[in-house]
Amino acid sequence: MKKKSSSASITIQQVAEAAGVSTATVSRAINKSDAVSEELRNQVIQAVQKLGYKPNRSARNLRAHNVRKVGVLFADVQNPFFTSVLAGIEASLQKVDYVLLLGNSNEDRHIEQEHLKVFQEEGVAGIILAAVTDSAAPYQKVIRNGVPILALDRLVERLKVDSVSINNVEAAALATEHLLNLGHKDVAFIGGPVSISTARLRLEGYRKALLNHGLVNERVELGNFRQVGGYRAMKALLSTKLYPSAVFVSNNLMTLGALQAIHEAGLNIPKDIALIGFDDMPWATSLQPPLTVIAQPTYNLGTIAVRLLLDRILNPANPIQQVILESQLIVRESCGGKSTGNSGFERSLNH
Amino acid sequence: MKKKSSSASITIQQVAEAAGVSTATVSRAINKSDAVSEELRNQVIQAVQKLGYKPNRSARNLRAHNVRKVGVLFADVQNPFFTSVLAGIEASLQKVDYVLLLGNSNEDRHIEQEHLKVFQEEGVAGIILAAVTDSAAPYQKVIRNGVPILALDRLVERLKVDSVSINNVEAAALATEHLLNLGHKDVAFIGGPVSISTARLRLEGYRKALLNHGLVNERVELGNFRQVGGYRAMKALLSTKLYPSAVFVSNNLMTLGALQAIHEAGLNIPKDIALIGFDDMPWATSLQPPLTVIAQPTYNLGTIAVRLLLDRILNPANPIQQVILESQLIVRESCGGKSTGNSGFERSLNH
DNA sequence: TTGTAGGCGTTATCAA
């Protein structure tokens, strides 16, 4: 009479019957509670395996409030920078048996809002966010609902949350200095919209380096953080009477666009124009000449993000942490001079 | 007495009270059931907005069995091919208010199994899979549990499921023919492990084209579907006494590796060696010379996958569909000759 | 058209 003839999945009830114990015991056994005898635990485990029981996470989430599920909301999942970060996040989450909900806001604030809403409906334990906007209010609301947010890469002004990013000012300064030290007097900067923190900070770093060298005439072109943006920006630079002798492109997709513009103009790198890009992407070593870049520890950005978020979930009252990682200049040949040897390909080999 | 002082989220119960109706009415109102008067519906909507009510999806899933949630399980989320497909999937799902669970098996069958298990625990309505193995059994089990699978890109032998892919044989033949027609007699092939259907089929296409031209001496190098694989394969090819005059690299990451090997050898493309790659990736137009490639409709692969899977979820008994999309040869300059004009960049502009 | 009430699969409380 008690048997359900349902063809659907096995429930804890059926396991309990098969093992000859109560559902409570089954629950305790599979959740590794200590308060259960070795003997019963074994019976339960056997029944679980025999029936192929898989706990229903919806029911579990409904009842217990520790949900092993986090939302990841990125501004552009096609950008290889985010892809690499995503891989780090995914691997970390999977290790601790968390589930990953993915949202792509595609740089659109309305879509972002939509995802935020759905994540809350799903009851995620926390959210890793590369935000589209720079205003705290919409995100603050989510936090007030009890869902912690971790800001990744892009920081949001006035939003007091844990965050992981690189030191963008220094990174950009480093790149610019490199060009300056090579003797370039006319170093241009291609960057993204200043509404995005990373773009703003990198521009700041560029200016800082210029000032350090007593230069006051900046050459700045901004565009969207996509390939076209870089293409147009470089076109604009090259269309001037005296185009710059060196350019720092502060985003990976924009770098690709910039390269295209340079090639179309028939210019030689680094002889006619020196170039330094952002992010050590797979193609950097496949270009001719190989590209000098600022490399961010993308994968680690992801793993650290997960660690911080889980910390926060477990200890909501802990002080806020802002982790800033070092980025690194990888000298190859696109700025002239020689490569510092085998820089880059080993990295690809690793993961 | 009925009030819950819980600081947690609003429930349907509280909305019902605020609107002065029963929970049943609230449920009907927000689920757009027709059997509710305009007047009450408005009351409910007001209460929902005032309280900021968000339905709890765990509870909803537990009760009703139509779960708006699908799992996406890819073999390598860092491969830009999959990234682009993923973007298509994500956009489609978001439009119909489905949630996306992401898993990255990283070409590891055990991790894949783990994800499959968790997806079932989460109660996904279906799974979009780019499989790691070529044996049907593990996937068949999932299907028997009532969770439909859609095979994307990589088909699994003997697994009778809906699928979306390109015609890999023809695509590879097309690439090879192109080189052959350019007068190359010694066309080599770099590909992936034949345990993966796409790799197998592309090799088949290469051989087919060779035979068509009455050639019998193939030059084949296989490696993993990563950058290193292509690098080593090309190295091997170049280390032979008489290296081939043209190479077809049948995977995008491998193409990057192959390029690197060519550059290291100091060879000129296309003068010393002609090259044709797979997938029209963002960097293809940024290379010098721009890369001739076989382009797959990646984004559409994703949107169609979603359509098929949702079809299947709604109509489990429907006949199985195998959708095969056309791929396309995009001639640029890496095989010699001239570009056919503006091929490629407009695509980047579009999405 | 609206409301009442039972139950989805779990976990946690309380007794035993």
Add this chain to the structure above:
DNA sequence: TTGATAACGCCTACAA
């Protein structure tokens, strides 16, 4: 240590 049992928040017969 174990077992009943009451929620968790929602949907849906069924009754009104």
